[in-house]
Amino acid sequence: MQIKNIVRILGLLVALLSLTMLVPAMISLIYRDGGGVSFLMSFVFCLITGLICWYPFRNEKGELKAREGFLIVVLFWTVLASFSAVPLLLLESPNLSIADAFFESFSGLTTTGATILTKIDGLPHAVLWYRQQLQWLGGMGIIVLAVAILPILGVGGMQLYRAETPGPVKDSKMTPRIADTARHLWIIYVTLTVACALSYWAAGMSLFDAICHSFSTIAIGGFSTHDASMGYFNSPLINFICVLFLLIAGVNFALHFAVVKSRSLRNYFYDPEFKVFLAIQFSLTLICFVVLLISGVAESGFEAFDLALFQAVSIGSTAGFATTSFADWPTLLPVLLIFASFVGGCAGSTGGGMKVVRVILLYLQGLRELNKLVHPKAIFTIKLGNKALPNRVVEAIWGFFSAYAAVFVICMLLLLAAGMDDISAFTAVAACLNNLGPGLGAVAANFADINDFSKWVLIIAMLFGRLEIFTLLVLFTPTFWRS
Amino acid sequence: MQIKNIVRILGLLVALLSLTMLVPAMISLIYRDGGGVSFLMSFVFCLITGLICWYPFRNEKGELKAREGFLIVVLFWTVLASFSAVPLLLLESPNLSIADAFFESFSGLTTTGATILTKIDGLPHAVLWYRQQLQWLGGMGIIVLAVAILPILGVGGMQLYRAETPGPVKDSKMTPRIADTARHLWIIYVTLTVACALSYWAAGMSLFDAICHSFSTIAIGGFSTHDASMGYFNSPLINFICVLFLLIAGVNFALHFAVVKSRSLRNYFYDPEFKVFLAIQFSLTLICFVVLLISGVAESGFEAFDLALFQAVSIGSTAGFATTSFADWPTLLPVLLIFASFVGGCAGSTGGGMKVVRVILLYLQGLRELNKLVHPKAIFTIKLGNKALPNRVVEAIWGFFSAYAAVFVICMLLLLAAGMDDISAFTAVAACLNNLGPGLGAVAANFADINDFSKWVLIIAMLFGRLEIFTLLVLFTPTFWRS
Ligand SMILES: [K+]
Ligand SMILES: [K+]
Numbered sequence: 001m002q003i004k005n006i007v008r009i010l011g012l013l014v015a016l017l018s019l020t021m022l023v024p025a026m027i028s029l030i031y032r033d034g035g036g037v038s039f040l041m042s043f044v045f046c047l048i049t050g051l052i053c054w055y056p057f058r059n060e061k062g063e064l065k066a067r068e069g070f071l072i073v074v075l076f077w078t079v080l081a082s083f084s085a086v087p088l089l090l091l092e093s094p095n096l097s098i099a100d101a102f103f104e105s106f107s108g109l110t111t112t113g114a115t116i117l118t119k120i121d122g123l124p125h126a127v128l129w130y131r132q133q134l135q136w137l138g139g140m141g142i143i144v145l146a147v148a149i150l151p152i153l154g155v156g157g158m159q160l161y162r163a164e165t166p167g168p169v170k171d172s173k174m175t176p177r178i179a180d181t182a183r184h185l186w187i188i189y190v191t192l193t194v195a196c197a198l199s200y201w202a203a204g205m206s207l208f209d210a211i212c213h214s215f216s217t218i219a220i221g222g223f224s225t226h227d228a229s230m231g232y233f234n235s236p237l238i239n240f241i242c243v244l245f246l247l248i249a250g251v252n253f254a255l256h257f258a259v260v261k262s263r264s265l266r267n268y269f270y271d272p273e274f275k276v277f278l279a280i281q282f283s284l285t286l287i288c289f290v291v292l293l294i295s296g297v298a299e300s301g302f303e304a305f306d307l308a309l310f311q312a313v314s315i316g317s318t319a320g321f322a323t324t325s326f327a328d329w330p331t332l333l334p335v336l337l338i339f340a341s342f343v344g345g346c347a348g349s350t351g352g353g354m355k356v357v358r359v360i361l362l363y364l365q366g367l368r369e370l371n372k373l374v375h376p377k378a379i380f381t382i383k384l385g386n387k388a389l390p391n392r393v394v395e396a397i398w399g400f401f402s403a404y405a406a407v408f409v410i411c412m413l414l415l416l417a418a419g420m421d422d423i424s425a426f427t428a429v430a431a432c433l434n435n436l437g438p439g440l441g442a443v444a445a446n447f448a449d450i451n452d453f454s455k456w457v458l459i460i461a462m463l464f465g466r467l468e469i470f471t472l473l474v475l476f477t478p479t480f481w482r483s
Numbered sequence: 484m485q486i487k488n489i490v491r492i493l494g495l496l497v498a499l500l501s502l503t504m505l506v507p508a509m510i511s512l513i514y515r516d517g518g519g520v521s522f523l524m525s526f527v528f529c530l531i532t533g534l535i536c537w538y539p540f541r542n543e544k545g546e547l548k549a550r551e552g553f554l555i556v557v558l559f560w561t562v563l564a565s566f567s568a569v570p571l572l573l574l575e576s577p578n579l580s581i582a583d584a585f586f587e588s589f590s591g592l593t594t595t596g597a598t599i600l601t602k603i604d605g606l607p608h609a610v611l612w613y614r615q616q617l618q619w620l621g622g623m624g625i626i627v628l629a630v631a632i633l634p635i636l637g638v639g640g641m642q643l644y645r646a647e648t649p650g651p652v653k654d655s656k657m658t659p660r661i662a663d664t665a666r667h668l669w670i671i672y673v674t675l676t677v678a679c680a681l682s683y684w685a686a687g688m689s690l691f692d693a694i695c696h697s698f699s700t701i702a703i704g705g706f707s708t709h710d711a712s713m714g715y716f717n718s719p720l721i722n723f724i725c726v727l728f729l730l731i732a733g734v735n736f737a738l739h740f741a742v743v744k745s746r747s748l749r750n751y752f753y754d755p756e757f758k759v760f761l762a763i764q765f766s767l768t769l770i771c772f773v774v775l776l777i778s779g780v781a782e783s784g785f786e787a788f789d790l791a792l793f794q795a796v797s798i799g800s801t802a803g804f805a806t807t808s809f810a811d812w813p814t815l816l817p818v819l820l821i822f823a824s825f826v827g828g829c830a831g832s833t834g835g836g837m838k839v840v841r842v843i844l845l846y847l848q849g850l851r852e853l854n855k856l857v858h859p860k861a862i863f864t865i866k867l868g869n870k871a872l873p874n875r876v877v878e879a880i881w882g883f884f885s886a887y888a889a890v891f892v893i894c895m896l897l898l899l900a901a902g903m904d905d906i907s908a909f910t911a912v913a914a915c916l917n918n919l920g921p922g923l924g925a926v927a928a929n930f931a932d933i934n935d936f937s938k939w940v941l942i943i944a945m946l947f948g949r950l951e952i953f954t955l956l957v958l959f960t961p962t963f964w965r966s
Contacts, residue, residue, distance in 0.1 A: 365882060366885055366886050373637060399881070406849070
């Protein structure tokens, strides 16, 4: 294990992170909201700490192996999210506990979007900006993780994408390939964010709100600058823009990249995951629309459509924005949408959940099992598009699903042991593990009123979700640490 | 497809079933409770119907193939449970709807033990006996299904047991082997039932209650002749006897058979599933005991132990008896026990759930996935005891788990759509799919107050659980029906 090299990389990352804290400090200058001091202090603290870690090992530049990749990915998220909590801890108002500050920063950076804050409208602009920026940076990290790193590490069947991603394919050489992939993906990511911000602005948001919400939309994060979330703007047009960009951000960024490179939209319609993702969002919208009309929750067809489309895609893509308190809809709908968040977005998107492609493969694998029962000696191959699936991927995806379920059950039992009621515990874990955001029951509006132990459990759930379970779980096996 | 042969077999089975209806008719004679008429009428009806189906095809004795095995197993349960509903339909008091009668008879024969009846204490003795007898017959069927038939069909990884079960192994010849295995298993089953009944009787139950409860104990069914279930007797000794026989009935009957054949108890302690099953029940008891003491629900250590041991094993083994309304315990415990019912008993026992051996294998497979991440090129074999597992079994078990989860989610969404609240829907499906019996919320005491649509959904859930998902699911694939 190249510990020195890993410390060097993390030190560099923390130093880079410190630079991002200058932005909310500047925002504070513009709006004179008095929130800038803690960001300046955090900037200095993170910069110095980062440089102290980097400097002694600045010449340790050995090529990283896959095994070190797991450790770096896990540390990347935990270390950066921990340092991101510093400015929140230094704030005088709101005065956050350690658990609260960590919950908010992990929720931000993992793009979960669950919050312990109430009265968000009254927060300093610097804090509002910082939360949105955390999600945006997290979204960037996720895409690189999902498109460039997980396929190499082979986590949860993602070796499936190994050949498709741009860059050289030699497994043991991670750095140059990741840098190359990252550059391309970030251009797309930034372009989409700009387009989203401009659309929001044109549709009537203030420039500040437009930029802030474009951050959390493209990151499928779900943080908002208002307590009422998207409902604050009360604008079907803004809702529609949000849905549109969520659908775009919920698609594999490697697919967007392929479309850009080939200058042809065709790629989308050859991609089975893209089609199933859209079909799921469409079906959820349809079911919500019908039930809202029948049950009389919505007063007109247009209102029902506006509510149904927005909440279905917002929860189905795991963004977690709200235009209404959908937890109070007829029970079928909130539970259906929470279940849909287990499916989540496409692999390689900023969405959470288990990812659409895995659910497709689980379905195809189940079908193959049935066929094998009828014809035990026949050989059935699973095809995705027109690509046959190696057995290794099949097993990895089944293993992923079981591990996901196991982590879910354990986290839920821990919350129950800490005194939470059953529905709140179930949906709180779903909201965090799927990087969704809001739950039902006691965690429908925010996570302010749950105890500290539960917050730490949920922080771990967010990490498990974002790191696709296995990346984190593998660190707990003896095999990993045996040289 | 040998339709004629299948009709012959089912006709014979229905005719045999009709004979069992003479027993409650005789019970009615003894107790003069006026409930005998409907059983006599049903006897005649079932006997004639059975013979009509059997007679024209009595010489159709072709050897059955595996594919026909699936159909017969499914029809065995659906046809017998449907005919078993006839006497309940004919009753004048209670006057049951079709949905209620079918729910009760399917719940009985699948040993689920969920009931739509209230005021059970006031029912005629004939009806009481009949319900218990249904569970006992169902338990017999399950053991033969699990030990002799599923391994041949290869459902859900159960080909694992193919070589271990007694009798000839040639896969395509089902009949002689099943008959031989069945004979041995039934002797053990009857012996255990007699021992259980005598123990209950000696501990203070009336002879009628002792026999009735021995039926539902060995079948891990959970029906009782009293509204208060085992709580009616208010006897720690009876509770302990019940726990003891539930633990015995929760073990693979092929293992019991091996012990009897070799006259050595050693076999038990070489069996990993047996050890894990006991460890799970012990852990559940311990957690319940501690929480009951801490939370002050139990007043003394002995009371806490009595309550904890009984409810932990009753729910953990999927029997579903009650000595107290455990649904009102601190939320952690009922949810933990409901989760434990997903694990259930050992394969080849009368218990429900996914079966302990599958959960062990899911765990080992998950571990292997983690090891493979660290050493992608190494080959890891999964061993159960000292037997290496073929890849085919690994895949089948993962497929089983996914299908189990899928059926669960779909059934739960259907109940929610029918207007049930979330906790009731979640636990109602768990109670029926795991063949457990009681749920929480609106279905904690009984299933009387849910609507007919929900009852039919739950009947199907019971069948899916009892038929280990795939046996039923395979009938819905086009491959199955293509010649
Ligand atoms: K989110
Ligand atoms: K049961």
